[in-house]
Amino acid sequence: MSEFLQQLLNGLSLGAIYALIALGYTMVYGVLRFINFAHADLFMVGAFLGYFGGRLVPSGTLVGGLGVLALAMAGCAVLGIVIERLAYRPLRGAPTLNVLITAIGVSLLLEYSGQLVLGAAPRTFPDLFPAGRFNLGPVVVSTNQLVVIGVAVLLMVGLELIVHRTRIGTAMRAVALNPRAAQLVGINNDVVISFTFGLGSALAGAGGILYALNYPSIDPLMGVMPGLKAFVAAVLGGIGNIPGAALGGLLIGVVETYVGGSAWSTYKDAIAFAVLILVLLLRPAGLLGRVTVEKV
Amino acid sequence: MSPPLLHVSDLQVSYGAIRALSGVSFSIAAGEIVTLIGGNGAGKTTTLRALSGLVRASGTAEFDGQTLLGQPAHRIVARGLGHVPEGRMVFANLTVAENLAMGAYLDRDRDRVTRNREEVFALFPRLRERLRQTAGTLSGGEQQMLAIGRALMGNPRFLMLDEPSLGIAPRLITTIFEQIVAINRQRGITILLVEQNANLALEVSSRAYVLETGRVVMSGPSPELRADPRLKATYLGG
Numbered sequence: 001m002s003e004f005l006q007q008l009l010n011g012l013s014l015g016a017i018y019a020l021i022a023l024g025y026t027m028v029y030g031v032l033r034f035i036n037f038a039h040a041d042l043f044m045v046g047a048f049l050g051y052f053g054g055r056l057v058p059s060g061t062l063v064g065g066l067g068v069l070a071l072a073m074a075g076c077a078v079l080g081i082v083i084e085r086l087a088y089r090p091l092r093g094a095p096t097l098n099v100l101i102t103a104i105g106v107s108l109l110l111e112y113s114g115q116l117v118l119g120a121a122p123r124t125f126p127d128l129f130p131a132g133r134f135n136l137g138p139v140v141v142s143t144n145q146l147v148v149i150g151v152a153v154l155l156m157v158g159l160e161l162i163v164h165r166t167r168i169g170t171a172m173r174a175v176a177l178n179p180r181a182a183q184l185v186g187i188n189n190d191v192v193i194s195f196t197f198g199l200g201s202a203l204a205g206a207g208g209i210l211y212a213l214n215y216p217s218i219d220p221l222m223g224v225m226p227g228l229k230a231f232v233a234a235v236l237g238g239i240g241n242i243p244g245a246a247l248g249g250l251l252i253g254v255v256e257t258y259v260g261g262s263a264w265s266t267y268k269d270a271i272a273f274a275v276l277i278l279v280l281l282l283r284p285a286g287l288l289g290r291v292t293v294e295k296v
Numbered sequence: 297m298s299p300p301l302l303h304v305s306d307l308q309v310s311y312g313a314i315r316a317l318s319g320v321s322f323s324i325a326a327g328e329i330v331t332l333i334g335g336n337g338a339g340k341t342t343t344l345r346a347l348s349g350l351v352r353a354s355g356t357a358e359f360d361g362q363t364l365l366g367q368p369a370h371r372i373v374a375r376g377l378g379h380v381p382e383g384r385m386v387f388a389n390l391t392v393a394e395n396l397a398m399g400a401y402l403d404r405d406r407d408r409v410t411r412n413r414e415e416v417f418a419l420f421p422r423l424r425e426r427l428r429q430t431a432g433t434l435s436g437g438e439q440q441m442l443a444i445g446r447a448l449m450g451n452p453r454f455l456m457l458d459e460p461s462l463g464i465a466p467r468l469i470t471t472i473f474e475q476i477v478a479i480n481r482q483r484g485i486t487i488l489l490v491e492q493n494a495n496l497a498l499e500v501s502s503r504a505y506v507l508e509t510g511r512v513v514m515s516g517p518s519p520e521l522r523a524d525p526r527l528k529a530t531y532l533g534g
């Protein structure tokens with residue numbers, strides 16, 4: 001029983017990170033109908049911003065940690081907006097395949113210029129937040145896990161409020177539902193798309209730091225695997241569906257952690273894809289997705 | 297005579313190699329209800345889309361003395377040109393209230409937004425009853441009311457309506473057309489109405505243009521066109 005709870009906690013804290021990344025995939029898909037493969041690399045950039053930002057503040061303090069987190073989120077938001085402006089906006093109206101290939105190109109550019117500038121060797125991520133662990137009944141909780149879950153929950157609640165309670169959030173949903181009608185009420189779709197990239201990239205940046213707190217070895221290719229799993233999570237929840245991405249992320253994190261702790265642990269990276277195949281066979285639109293007919 | 301509110305001359309639109317409009321010209325004075333009639337593929341919807349900036353067009357189109365063509369759609373809305381698109385295009389997953397709020401996206405004057413909302417409810421009381429419902433669950437007629445209401449929230453001086461009778465129960469068509477006339481008479485909004493239902497369109501409008509394969513083939517006061525034998529044979533069911 002205690003192991004079950006322990007693994008659940010570990011799984012939820014991993015899943016919360018997948019969820020943060022998955023939200024960016026799903027939001028961008030919502031407004032532009034394509035998968036931004038470079039999204040996973042913003043996660044990596046977030047971790048490196050945390051690494052360098054961590055040198056500027058006293059280590060192991062809550063205030064310093066949150067400051068670095070905010071810095072990394074802001075940096076990733078700006079980078080996400082710039083990427084959209086330079087790489088994707090010129091392709092507005094082009095076939096989706098062209099945009100997808102461009103996204104893969106941007107992803108490779110970030111990964112390998114990362115290796116060029118920062119080197120390929122892994123670096124040890126600093127202790128941004130006060131480190132420690134304590135027992136909660138039979139379960140061992142690390143303060144980093146609390147930070148991960150706390151920050152992830154706050155960000156998701158914040159996102160929910162932005163999407164449902166603000167003018168720009170409602171505009172985001174309007175653009176996702178019908179870009180043409182959105183223009184006809186006076187929404188500047190480009191502004192909304194930039195905002196969406198900024199928001200999604202900020203979440204990926206936060207995800208990068210939270211991931212590095214628990215797996216403190218970072219390198220320029222670190223985004224690839226978590227990014228792929230978060231993409232699976234987004235599809236699993238129903239691509240374009242925001243609560244679906246959060247649910248998908250948590251699910252993948254928990255399942256992966258349980259498998260990792262079992263006799264099948266060798267297959268823990270494969271399990272996300274097995275879950276994906278299973279869900280897509282049973283519910284092709286994803287867990288919370290709705291079956292829609294693609295309009296031509 | 298005062299200059300027209302909208303003056304369109306030699307409007308041309310192509311979709312790739314296919315020419316949709318080959319030189320459409322017309323003008324509309326402030327306060328009029330003018331209708332564009334014509335069959336499928338005549339270019340009615342394309343004309344409206346060109347004017348509201350959804351498709352690229354050449355030629356000239358002046359609204360209130362200033363050019364429209366080449367401007368992004370969201371700027372054109374801001375200048376007081378509203379467009380209720382074909383197929384209604386309400387935001388299906390948003391509530392009726394949110395759809396109306398989006399209609400007032402550019403309006404920062406909260407008092408005016410509240411007033412406009414009340415005026416929309418006065419025109420279409422049904423919308424007030426459905427306020428918390430998502431737009432996708434409304435009937436076709438109610439969605440049309442919402443689409444018109446959403447456009448009115450943007451304070452238009454000029455409203456373009458694309459096939460408001462399409463796919464709507466006959467009983468609701470009457471209601472909607474009565475309200476279209478009321479919008480024109482009471483709020484002084486100039487209206488350009490695109491319709492396949494030519495009888496209905498000629499009944500409520502003062503003037504009409506007939507489009508065929510991308511050009512204007514006939515125009516005149518609506519009562520005269522209703523009596524025209526050629527038009528009768530083609531569009532008015534004999």
